[in-house]
Amino acid sequence: MGETAKIPVEKSHRKTARGVGRSAPPWPTVAAFLLPAFMLYTIFMIWPLIQAVYFSMYEFKGLSREGFIGLGNFKELFTRYPLNEQLPRAFMHNIAFFIGTMLIQNTFGLLFALLLHGIRKGKRFFQSVYTTPYLISALIVGYLWNLMLNPLFGPINNILKAIGLEALAHPWLGDPATALPTIILVNGWQMLGFPLLLFSAGLAGISDEVREAARIDGASRWQLFTRIELPLLTPVIGVITVLTFIRDFNAFGIVWALGGVGGEPAGSTDVLGLVFYRTAFQGGIDAFGLASALAVLMFIFIFGISTLALGIFRRLEDRLT
Amino acid sequence: MRNQAVKKRKFSFADFGIYALLWGYAAVVLLPLLLVLGNTMRTTRQIFQEPAGLPTSINFDSYVRAWQEASFNIYFFNSLLITVLSVLLATAVSALAAYILGRYIFFGSKFLLSFFMAGLMMPFRLAIVPLFMMLNNIGLVDSRMGVILVYAATGVPFSIFILSAFFRQLPQELAEAARIDGAGEFRIFGQIMLPLVRPALATVAVFQFVPLWNDFFYPLILLRSTEKWTLAVGMTRFFGEFQTDWSTLFAGLVITTLPLIILFLLATKQIITGLTAGIGK
Numbered sequence: 360m361g362e363t364a365k366i367p368v369e370k371s372h373r374k375t376a377r378g379v380g381r382s383a384p385p386w387p388t389v390a391a392f393l394l395p396a397f398m399l400y401t402i403f404m405i406w407p408l409i410q411a412v413y414f415s416m417y418e419f420k421g422l423s424r425e426g427f428i429g430l431g432n433f434k435e436l437f438t439r440y441p442l443n444e445q446l447p448r449a450f451m452h453n454i455a456f457f458i459g460t461m462l463i464q465n466t467f468g469l470l471f472a473l474l475l476h477g478i479r480k481g482k483r484f485f486q487s488v489y490t491t492p493y494l495i496s497a498l499i500v501g502y503l504w505n506l507m508l509n510p511l512f513g514p515i516n517n518i519l520k521a522i523g524l525e526a527l528a529h530p531w532l533g534d535p536a537t538a539l540p541t542i543i544l545v546n547g548w549q550m551l552g553f554p555l556l557l558f559s560a561g562l563a564g565i566s567d568e569v570r571e572a573a574r575i576d577g578a579s580r581w582q583l584f585t586r587i588e589l590p591l592l593t594p595v596i597g598v599i600t601v602l603t604f605i606r607d608f609n610a611f612g613i614v615w616a617l618g619g620v621g622g623e624p625a626g627s628t629d630v631l632g633l634v635f636y637r638t639a640f641q642g643g644i645d646a647f648g649l650a651s652a653l654a655v656l657m658f659i660f661i662f663g664i665s666t667l668a669l670g671i672f673r674r675l676e677d678r679l680t
Numbered sequence: 681m682r683n684q685a686v687k688k689r690k691f692s693f694a695d696f697g698i699y700a701l702l703w704g705y706a707a708v709v710l711l712p713l714l715l716v717l718g719n720t721m722r723t724t725r726q727i728f729q730e731p732a733g734l735p736t737s738i739n740f741d742s743y744v745r746a747w748q749e750a751s752f753n754i755y756f757f758n759s760l761l762i763t764v765l766s767v768l769l770a771t772a773v774s775a776l777a778a779y780i781l782g783r784y785i786f787f788g789s790k791f792l793l794s795f796f797m798a799g800l801m802m803p804f805r806l807a808i809v810p811l812f813m814m815l816n817n818i819g820l821v822d823s824r825m826g827v828i829l830v831y832a833a834t835g836v837p838f839s840i841f842i843l844s845a846f847f848r849q850l851p852q853e854l855a856e857a858a859r860i861d862g863a864g865e866f867r868i869f870g871q872i873m874l875p876l877v878r879p880a881l882a883t884v885a886v887f888q889f890v891p892l893w894n895d896f897f898y899p900l901i902l903l904r905s906t907e908k909w910t911l912a913v914g915m916t917r918f919f920g921e922f923q924t925d926w927s928t929l930f931a932g933l934v935i936t937t938l939p940l941i942i943l944f945l946l947a948t949k950q951i952i953t954g955l956t957a958g959i960g961k
Contacts, residue, residue: 383786384865392869393792396777396836399769403833404799407807407814414810422813471705474698481702487948488706491713494940494951496894496912502919503933507712512926514715514732521732548708553955560956601801609803611897615916632805639809640901647809654806661803 408658414651420644432645432652442638442649448626449634456543456630457607463547465599468554469592473584475555476562486559490552497549501616504545508532532617535627542617542628549613550606554599561595562588590679597672601665608661611636631657719930727926742931750922752935754907755914758824760939762899762910763892766828770835771885775877778840779869782847783855793844799837805897812901822904830898835888842887842957846880847873886947887954893940911936 383389415432418425437443471489475482492500507515510530519528531541565588573583611632614622620637622629635657639650719727720742721735746752781793811830812821820826850873858868874881896912903909906917915936922928944951 383780383784383789388865389780389784389786392776392780392865395773396796396840397792399773399829399833400796400799400836402814403811403830404802404804404807404836407810408802408804410810410814411807422816467705471702474702478695478698478702481699483948485702485706486952487944488709490952490955491941491944492709494890494894494944495937496896498894498896498912498915499933499936502915502929503712503716506926506929507715509731512728512731517731556952556955605801605803609805611805612894612912616919635806647813650809654809658803658806662801665801 411651411654411658414648415655417648418645419648422647428648432648433656435645435649436652436656442634445626445629445634446631446653449622449629449631452539452622452628452630453608453610455539456546456610457604459540459543460546460550460607461600461603463544464550464554464603465596467547468551468599469558471551472555472558472562473588475559486552486556489555492549493552495549496612497546497610498612498616500545500549501613504548505532505617508541533624535624538618538624538628542614545617546607546610546613550603553602557595557599558592561592565591593672593676593679597669597676600672601668604668605661605665608632608657716930716933720927720934722927724925724927727930742927743935745925745928746918746931746935750918750928750932751906751914752911752918752932755909755911756935758908759893759910759912762824762827762831763889766831766835766892767885767888769828769832770839770888771881773832774836774839774884775843775874775881776869777836778843779847779873781840782844783850783873793840796837796840800841804834808897808901815902821902822908824903824908827898827902827910830902831892831895835884835892838954839884839888842884842954843877843880846877850876882947883950883953883957886943886950889943890940890951 414424416427416429418428418431435442436446471485475485495503507513508531510516510533515531516528519525529537531537569587569591570583573587578586609632610630614628614630614633618624618628620633620641622633635650635653638653639646642649715732718733718735721737721739722733726733726736747756777796781789781796815821815823815826815830820829854872854876855868858872863871894912896910896916899908899910899913900916903913906914909917915932918932919929922932
């Protein structure tokens with residue numbers, strides 16, 4: 360993957376590269392260049408985020424904002440039935456979803472990246488094949504597996520029966536005990552290409568001299584992996600962890616397609632994204648205030664944890680390399 | 681190192697094992713996709729009788745049904761219109777801003793760059809309620825234009841992230857020469873700098889296309905009339921309505937996904953570059 364080498368993004372943000380530093384053009388010119396992007400981004404992304412904080416402290420009646428109620432909406436989230444039960448349950452599901460996905464996608468993503476790094480032919484082909492599901496919409500992947508796993512007409516159960524594994528034929532998505540693990544597996548199937556590509560780029564970035572030196576010192580393949588490759592992959596693992604965390608705590612389409620808007624069966628696949636959607640758009644008259652409060656909590660959690668994690672990984676990286 | 685040894689031999693036992701594993705997982709990825717493709721050419725009756733069977737003839741009836749009866753012609757047009765215009769808008773405004781932020785240091789330039797970069801990690805969907813109310817106030821709910829503006833805004837952080845790094849790499853001499861010839865900043869940008877970052881523009885455009893084509897969250901909430909729906913949100917209704925017509929359901933999945941697969945085949949390089957931006961040497 361020689362292409363990545365052409366984008367020295369990380370480094371160039373820290374250092375001043377050639378050609379930079381000349382005194383800027385007059386400010387009206389600067390403004391003319393910057394304003395379109397600034398306006399678009401501020402009006403449609405940043406401002407609504409700020410407003411959500413403000414809205415979370417008001418009572419809503421439909422679309423109209425009524426009186427200031429302080430933390431009233433936040434209190435409602437944790438006391439009003441059924442939200443008070445759905446919210447903690449969905450939160451736990453998101454955690455399981457994140458950890459399960461991380462285990463599947465990274466174990467196999469790293470394994471395949473290592474295998475692909477060592478082969479001569481077909482590297483690009485396998486990379487492309489493995490990445491294909493990642494590019495497909497989570498909703499479509501969900502619907503695809505919804506049909507595949509259909510207990511009556513789905514190919515999966517029929518294949519299992521045909522090869523004599525009838526005991527494994529099961530309404531995977533219909534049973535509350537297996538529904539969430541199944542969705543995690545499907546998510547892992549979709550996501551694998553993402554860590555694979557990142558690990559591949561990371562492995563390609565480790566210079567041959569380093570490997571050669573380790574070899575001369577008599578390191579085994581396993582030692583090379585645990586002592587050299589893995590520590591050098593720390594920044595990659597950091598990026599994957601944070602991006603997967605953000606994605607999995609925003610999970611929506613894949614669960615919608617496999618478990619419906621209510622996280623069926625019996626709420627066993629309900630996640631925060633669905634709770635948020637239902638609170639905002641299928642809730643009562645005061646839905647917008649409640650949803651804004653939930654948005655603020657989710658934002659603090661997701662943005663806070665990812666910023667924290669990035670900091671930790673950066674420190675780890677400094678210590679290991 | 682074993683790798684080295686493997687390279688010297690012609691085709692070892694270890695090689696065989698590695699390729700067996702790689703092909704094995706390739707099958708796990710490809711078989712479900714091929715099964716979907718095959719089932720579009722079988723009738724629903726055939727699918728129900730033998731869910732994992734092979735098609736007996738090449739026919740595209742199910743695609744015609746999805747395209748006409750399930751309004752996929754309308755959804756497809758909307759998806760294309762919304763995605764293409766959003767990508768163009770985001771890339772255009774981002775290129776302008778990235779040029780200034782990448783090439784000059786001035787009061788507040790560092791802050792502005794971090795301001796845009798912060799957007800890379802923010803879960804913006806959580807701002808949907810205020811966004812919905814704002815768009816409602818300016819008459820942009822149930823409008824494709826509303827979705828385009830929101831989508832374009834979501835593309836700004838990543839585009840500036842990539843493009844500013846590219847602009848920063850360009851040599852100063854070219855701009856200097858043009859400046860001596862009396863060219864203004866906009867001409868230097870448009871005629872000299874922009875053509876030089878064309879590969880980055882392609883990466884940015886292709887890489888924005890994928891998530892926008894796939895998104896169904898914003899159109900689900902912002903678009904009411906079905907004639908404005910995109911493919912992804914159209915799928916949600918389609919799945920309910922055509923519950924018993926599996927042949928058409930599979931065709932719908934293919935129609936929605938095919939443009940992305942084609943894009944991936946044409947622009948593998950750009951997509952992989954975008955995915956791995958910031959990693960490597």
